[in-house]
Amino acid sequence: MVASPRLPSAQPAGISARGWGWRHAGRTEWAVRNLDLDIRPGERVLLLGASGAGKSTVVHALAGVLGGDDEGEREGTLELDGLPPEASRGRVGLVLQDPDSQVILARVGDDVAFGCENLAVPRAEIWSRVAESLDAVGLDLPLDHPTSALSGGQKQRLALAGVLAMRPGLLLLDEPTANLDPEGVAEVRDAVAGVLDRTGATFVVIEHRVEVWRDVVNRVVVLDPDGGIRADGPLEEVLAREGEALAREGVWVPGHHPGAPERTRDAGAVVLRTEDLAIARVKDTPLGTGIDLELRAGTALAVSGPNGAGKSTLGLTLAGLLHPEHGRVLAEAIAGDLPPDPIRWKSRDLLTRIGTVFQDPEHQFLAPTVREELAVGPRALGLPPAEIDERIEGVASRLRLSRLLDANPFTLSGGEKRRLSVATVLVTRPAVLVLDEPTFGQDARTWAELVALLAELLDRGSAIVAVTHDAEFIAALADTEVRLAPWSHRPGLVEVVR
Amino acid sequence: MTVLEPIAGERVIHRINPVAKLAASAVIAVALVLSIDWVSASVALALEFALFPWAGLSARQFVRRTWPVWIAAALGGLTILLYGQPSGDTYLRFLLVHVTDGSIELSIATVLRMLAIGLPAIVLFATIDPTELADGLAQIVRLPARFVVGALAGLRLVGLFIGDWRALELARRARGVADHGRIRRFWGQAFALLVLSIRRGSKLATAMEARGFGSAPRTWARESRLHGRDAVLIVLGLLVASAAVSVSVATGQWNFIAGR
Numbered sequence: 075m076v077a078s079p080r081l082p083s084a085q086p087a088g089i090s091a092r093g094w095g096w097r098h099a100g101r102t103e104w105a106v107r108n109l110d111l112d113i114r115p116g117e118r119v120l121l122l123g124a125s126g127a128g129k130s131t132v133v134h135a136l137a138g139v140l141g142g143d144d145e146g147e148r149e150g151t152l153e154l155d156g157l158p159p160e161a162s163r164g165r166v167g168l169v170l171q172d173p174d175s176q177v178i179l180a181r182v183g184d185d186v187a188f189g190c191e192n193l194a195v196p197r198a199e200i201w202s203r204v205a206e207s208l209d210a211v212g213l214d215l216p217l218d219h220p221t222s223a224l225s226g227g228q229k230q231r232l233a234l235a236g237v238l239a240m241r242p243g244l245l246l247l248d249e250p251t252a253n254l255d256p257e258g259v260a261e262v263r264d265a266v267a268g269v270l271d272r273t274g275a276t277f278v279v280i281e282h283r284v285e286v287w288r289d290v291v292n293r294v295v296v297l298d299p300d301g302g303i304r305a306d307g308p309l310e311e312v313l314a315r316e317g318e319a320l321a322r323e324g325v326w327v328p329g330h331h332p333g334a335p336e337r338t339r340d341a342g343a344v345v346l347r348t349e350d351l352a353i354a355r356v357k358d359t360p361l362g363t364g365i366d367l368e369l370r371a372g373t374a375l376a377v378s379g380p381n382g383a384g385k386s387t388l389g390l391t392l393a394g395l396l397h398p399e400h401g402r403v404l405a406e407a408i409a410g411d412l413p414p415d416p417i418r419w420k421s422r423d424l425l426t427r428i429g430t431v432f433q434d435p436e437h438q439f440l441a442p443t444v445r446e447e448l449a450v451g452p453r454a455l456g457l458p459p460a461e462i463d464e465r466i467e468g469v470a471s472r473l474r475l476s477r478l479l480d481a482n483p484f485t486l487s488g489g490e491k492r493r494l495s496v497a498t499v500l501v502t503r504p505a506v507l508v509l510d511e512p513t514f515g516q517d518a519r520t521w522a523e524l525v526a527l528l529a530e531l532l533d534r535g536s537a538i539v540a541v542t543h544d545a546e547f548i549a550a551l552a553d554t555e556v557r558l559a560p561w562s563h564r565p566g567l568v569e570v571v572r
Numbered sequence: 573m574t575v576l577e578p579i580a581g582e583r584v585i586h587r588i589n590p591v592a593k594l595a596a597s598a599v600i601a602v603a604l605v606l607s608i609d610w611v612s613a614s615v616a617l618a619l620e621f622a623l624f625p626w627a628g629l630s631a632r633q634f635v636r637r638t639w640p641v642w643i644a645a646a647l648g649g650l651t652i653l654l655y656g657q658p659s660g661d662t663y664l665r666f667l668l669v670h671v672t673d674g675s676i677e678l679s680i681a682t683v684l685r686m687l688a689i690g691l692p693a694i695v696l697f698a699t700i701d702p703t704e705l706a707d708g709l710a711q712i713v714r715l716p717a718r719f720v721v722g723a724l725a726g727l728r729l730v731g732l733f734i735g736d737w738r739a740l741e742l743a744r745r746a747r748g749v750a751d752h753g754r755i756r757r758f759w760g761q762a763f764a765l766l767v768l769s770i771r772r773g774s775k776l777a778t779a780m781e782a783r784g785f786g787s788a789p790r791t792w793a794r795e796s797r798l799h800g801r802d803a804v805l806i807v808l809g810l811l812v813a814s815a816a817v818s819v820s821v822a823t824g825q826w827n828f829i830a831g832r
Contacts, residue, residue: 134778137782138782139778139781139782163784163787164784166782167782168782170775170778170779170782172775174732174772175772175775175776175779176776176779177728178725178728178776178779178780178783179703179724179725179728180702180703180728181703183793184703184793184794187793188780188783188785188793189783189784190791190793191790191791191792191793192783192784192785192786192787192790193784193790194789194790194791195791196791197791197792197793197795200791200793201793204793221728222728222731233779236783237782237783240783240784390742393746395742395745395746396742420751421744421745421746421747421748421749421750421751422748422751424745424746424748425747425748429746430742430743430746432739432742432743432746434739436768436771437736437739437740437743437768438743438746438747439764440744440747440749440760440764450747450748450749451747451748454747454748454749455748484767498747502748
């Protein structure tokens, strides 16, 4: 292997925390407390811990973006090379989870240059740094390439190039691959590994899928939700000692991944089928044509394929939410007196027939409290109040939401939001469930609960369509997998019968 | 491709600094709002149409971008025609409607004026790239960088909001609440979009802060300067404006608003 040229970079930064803690304004609990931690320059650390252990808080603090006194209260010290992080502008590069919210400018080159401009780097040097950084993350695109045309994995590599151009001594990643498909995950991981080899920067990553960073990091730090550090050391050592406990708390630990539930029921009658279906988000630009599918009661159909292939569009079309571009979606068995095409049903008629769980739970929230949110569907159906209450209590306890009934849906954690979005659909007991990326960014615990719940529904005779690129989810549940081919290989719908 | 996106190309007009385009359309607008006669507006409009072939828009793009101006001008003209200050012979009188020599003349002048101000502004803006505009506003006009760059970054979120709006709409159908109360639902959905946009905005702000945005001094990766060609455009704007005013004054039609 030819050694990559070493990138000119700043000295790797060292981190030192002494009794450090942070409490968000308006909260009674400390997000992090009693943190004593030393990270030597050049170390590569995977930061683990259960949801709510304060991993993001630590990383945001190191990046100096936690905010001032009106945003929270701090105690102890946290220093970067002996200085508070806020005073070390440009020493730290931070890449966050959501690819969409990190693109700042409209063109690739300008976006990478943004950080350099803020650090007042002279113009001529900015552009040489831009070229160098894009090369280091393997983004071989013209400088004026529109950032809106990038895939999720490319956007994350762009964000990485953007911080790299600032020549940070510390690279911080906060679940950078949680929203990506498997190709995107590998893309970003390899880009980061290459960058670290070439810069020697200190590295801290948060990720609940341990496997992804296994070969990149050389130290694991496990935060304790009750404050301080629970385990610290080389990866294999820590996993051997704490692996099981971590897995129970929701971390994806190799060798401890949740398994597939038992299924007891055979396939029933056809509840949903398509005839020569063509799908489209925008009229006259079909994403797939000639689709003939069949979904039977008690079975799960997985729709997989790369980003942009039209998976979500197919899901939403099957759910009776988008008009077919051509051909038909038919649901004779559950239509009753209604026409067989779900798109012609009223909104209310969908509730008991086809329920849809959206990729972003926030898109489907309508009410100020969890209880109200769960009541929306049953009320639209005109159910008596006593039954509404009974149903809400039922799904809430099944999905561990009982404690949260008076909370605002928007204030819930990622896992809680996902569980609520599933609960809002289950409460009206639809015959068919359409789920769009139900396991995106979920920890192992929520994942296992979700899979168990769906298996239970299948055994009771529901049918499920899941749009997903989660291979483990497909292995655990799907009876049929339909893989949509990428854009370049049209036309082509590859059906994999399992 | 929407009308929100700038028209890209390789012609001279695309290399002209957005600040010069802003200045040229401002010069014309200022000269033309000083009077409300029909002569100055038609001279300006005639000269503008002579220049439009170099504006970088095809005939189709011209129509697609400027139709709102034509409609606004027609509506404005009609209003003045029917309700404008009456003078001279009366042609039609019905309730408040009063069409006279005076209102006809005023109406024609209004239509021409709205076109003469609106068309060059739209046409020049059609080829402005937002990033270059921000560069120009910050480096040439010296507006605060925080404000200009912040607005530019926020502009990118508009595309995401369109996607959010569609998802919100579909989700309401899926939740069983899309059959009635269209207007109430619209406001509910608008509020939901507002909530989402604030969250997106704050995430973007964090990402920008993490890349060192927010404290001076900063450099600019793209230099924005005024060149000879930019001066030419501004001079053209000045020529159109002064020709319009001169002809109008020479023909005795100049009608200085403040002097009325």
